[in-house]
Amino acid sequence: MFGMLKRTLTIGAMLFVALFATFTVAQTVPDATTLAGPPDLLGIATRGKLIVAMTSFDNAPFYSVKDGHLEGIDVELSNDIAEALGVEVEFDRSAETFNDVVAKVKNGEADIAVSKISRTNSRALVVAFSTPYVRLKNGLMFNRLNLAQKSQGKDLGDYVRNFDGNIGVIAKSAWVINGQQRFPKAKIIEFKTWAEVLDATISGEVDAAYRDEFEVRRITEDFPETSINLRAVTIADARDSIAVAVQWNAPRLLAIVNQVIEDRMIALDADDVIEMYRESIATEGSH
Amino acid sequence: MWKSVRKLLSNPVFILATLGASIFFGVKFPELSSRLEPIGGYYISFLKMIILPYLFTTITIGIASVAADPAGARYTWRIMVTYPLSMIVVAVISLGACFIVPPAGNTSDGPTIAALGAIVNKESHGGSSINKLEVTLAKPEVVESKGASYPILDRFVPSNVFEALSQGDSLKVVIFCIIFGAALADQGGSGSLSLFANMKIVQSACVEVIRWLNLVLPITLFAMVSGQVAKVGAGPLLSLAPFVTVQVLTACVLFLIFALIIARAARVSPIAAVVQLRETLILAITTRSSFACIPVAARELIEKLHFNRFGTDLVMPLGTTICRLGHVQYFVIGTVFISQMYGVELSLSQYVLIIITSVAAGFASSGATGALSVVMISIVTDALHLPVEAAIALFIAVDPLIEVFRTVVLVYGNCALTAMMTPLEEDPALWANEHETARAVS
Incomplete structure (x- = not known):
């Protein structure tokens, strides 16, 4: 359908060229497309709902099930986007990992992914990223004993800059590549889950766990x-x-x-997110 | 009337009763008690106000007399041998106590370690930078250091004595006094003698002010002790029970040893060695400021236990400043606690290292009080490559209690060292306060 429209237009445009100056063509083309609606929104509009991919596990305060319904920063943002489009929102929570969530969007199984997804270069090759809605610094959680014994009283800043120990990260996450780039001398060790990374760090098997500031402070x-x-x-x-x-x-x-993010949200930082996390934990505790 | 009030205020039974009442009040009404605390703060400020002029005159006179007196040389030798040796003995005793009662006893238990973690979290939420650290991957611009390159020596080398005086940096003042006093002894002539005489008048005036302040002690004592008791949470104390127990037990053992030393040197009973120094001890417990105790301790040693004035005035202030017995004990037990908490096995050579570095940290903590002296433990832990930040947060949580014992060991220990180094005064005419004797004669 799109191809046919384009062909007709091209023929029409060629006729115009014969008669008028070229600038008039540039004005006519978008006018013709708006009539049918932007092609990337048509599917959502006809379906009547926006499919949002999220990991199968909860991730408070971004998204978590409480009292039987989903809530959090990412859920609110998804609702706002759906509202702007004038459609319902549907969450697809079948993806097991963050990379799988991105793959869902890449393969066209979901329209967007709002799942505390980190922008990385390799992901940007296959999907488009919006303006960030949360900005977090990187964080390392060191095993204190390993840190004291390996840094040998050196300046901690220098030690971290030239860190050459073992860093634990979640397998197939953005942190594998981040770690390789930011700590080229360190050995990056992948673990299936964050809990395993933490256990290895507490036992001293790895010297530090690497993730964003929020997860580290959490x-x-x-x-x-x-x-x-x-x-x-x-x-x-x-x-x-x-x-x-x-x-x-x-x-x-x-x-x-992007418009929804820029209009309705101030970019959050780790302090905000930690504060929201404490609140979400506190309300959970009261049930 | 005034005399009976005075008698009541300095009555030990009355003071003990006030002490008990204030502990009860602090436990029962923590909120009200913490509001009373500033009153105690003002009292300590008044004491500190007079301490620097007292230290300045006392140490300068003391050093000048030693330098001028041929017999004075033996004090120099005694001090140089006794101070390091006594700190080593205290370190060894503290280490021994750690073998009897492991200071980190039950910290590997689930509930205890969770409680300890909560203390560390609370301390780091309080805005202290102990547990929060931010670094940059880009190399920061190198900040030019201001000349001094041995941070540990920074605390010892005065560059401006008036700055040291105005900032209350007693260690630098003491070092200046030692140098100045030695130079003063070299200046012959009647001029220097009259300067001595003048300084002695200043000194005795300082002592007089301290005597007045001592009279209102029972009143402020209530505010100080109840405020302090309110600060100690029962939670941290229970979670750190083994650590607190070792610190307190070691302090008690050392206290007994010191009492026996004083009793032997003063030829009195051990009980008298405690009772005669009661004002010093009460001041140490209530103010937790070793400096505030120096003048009272010196006076009690001279007037009640009849030690030689010349030796006491020299050894007591000097020792309290640099011979930090209480701190050495604290550092040794604290370090063993940290190594046990992190499950680090210590070798014999590392135990020796603990003793040596604790003595060094004791010297380095000269003049440091409160939280600053707790942080000095990093000198020891850095040498052993042990993580210290989390432990410091724990230590600070129980310090309101431990500080009392640390100060008592420091002050009473230096009374014992003074007793060891100073002969008894045979002439009863010199026992009493010079000032009062002068008044009596005229």
Whole structure:
């Protein structure tokens, strides 16, 4: 249908060229397309709902099931985007990992992914990213004993810059590549889950766990006992931008997502997110 | 009337009763008690106000007399041998106590470690930078250091004595006094003698002010102790029970040893060695400021236990400043606690290292008080490559209690060292306060 329209237009345009100056053509083409609606929004409009991909596991305060319904920063943002489009929202929570969530969008199984997705270069090759709605610094959670024994009283900043120990990360996450790029001398060890990364860090099997500042600071919120063994170090000049992933060939949808983010949300930082996390934990505790 | 009030205020039974009442009040009404605390703060400020002029005159006179007196040389030797040796002995005793009661006893238990973690979290939420650290991957611009390159020596080398005086940096003042006093002894002539005489008048005036302040002690004592008791949470104390127990037990053992030393040197009973120094001890417990105790301790040693004035005035202030017995004990037990908490096995050579670095940290903590002296433990832990930040947060949580014992060991220990180094005064005429004797004669 799109191809046919284009062909007719081209023929029409050629006729115009014969009669008028070329600039009039440029004005006519978009006018003709708007009549049928932007092609990337047509599918959503006809379906009547926006499919949002999210990981199968909860991730408070971004998205988590509470009292039987889903809520959080990402859920609110998804609702706002759907409202702007004038459709319902449907969450697809079948993806097991963050990379799978991105793959859902890439393969066209979901329209967008709002699932605390980090913007990375390799992901940007297959999907388009929105303006970040949360900006987090990078964080390392060190095993205190390993840190004291290996740094040998050196300046901690210097030690972290030239870190040559073992870093634990979640397998197939953005942190594998981030770690390789930012700590070229370190050995990156992948673990299936974040919990396994933490266990390895507490036992001293790896020297540090690497993720964003929020996740790193959340550890001592969730498990106070770990603050005896673990020590958080924030890296000020390595940032992690959380953004919405959109199909690469959906410019109108991306523009609307960006507009919603820019109009309705101030980019959140780790302090905001930690605060929201504490609130969400507190309400959970009261049930 | 005034005399009976005075008698009541300095009555030990009355003071003990006030002490008990204030502990009860602090436990029962923590909120009200913490509001009373500033009153105690003002009292300590008044004491500190007079301490620097007192230290300045006392140490300068002391050093000048030692330098001028041929017999004075033996004090120099005694001090140089006794101070390091006594700190090593205290370190060894503290280490021994750690073998009897492991300071990190039950910290590997689930509930205990969770409680300890919560303390560390709470301390780091309080805005202290102990547990929050931000670094950059880009190399920061190198900040030019301001000349001094041995941070540990920075605390010892005065560059401006008036700055040291105005900032209350007692260690630098003491070092200046030692140098100045030695130079003063070299200046012959009647001029220097009259300067001595003048300084002695200043000194005795300082002592007089301290005597007045001592009279209102029972009143402020209530505010100080109840405020302090309110600060100690029962939670941290219970979670760190083994650590607190070792610190307190070691302090008690050392206290007994010191009492026996004083009793032997003063030829009195051990009980008298405690009772005669009661004002010093009460001041140490209530103010937790070793400096505030120096003048009272010196006076009690001279007037009640009849030690030689010359030796006491020299050894007591000097020792309290640089011979930090209480801190050495604290550092040794604290370090063993950290190594046990992190499950690090210590070798014999590392135990020796603990003793040596604790003594060094004791010297380095000269003049440091409160939280600053707790942080000095990093000198020891850095040498052993042990993580210290989480432990410091724990130590600070129980310090309101431990600080009392640390100060008592420091002050009473230096009374014992003074007793060891100073002969008894045979002439009863010199026992009493010079000032009062002068008044009596005229």
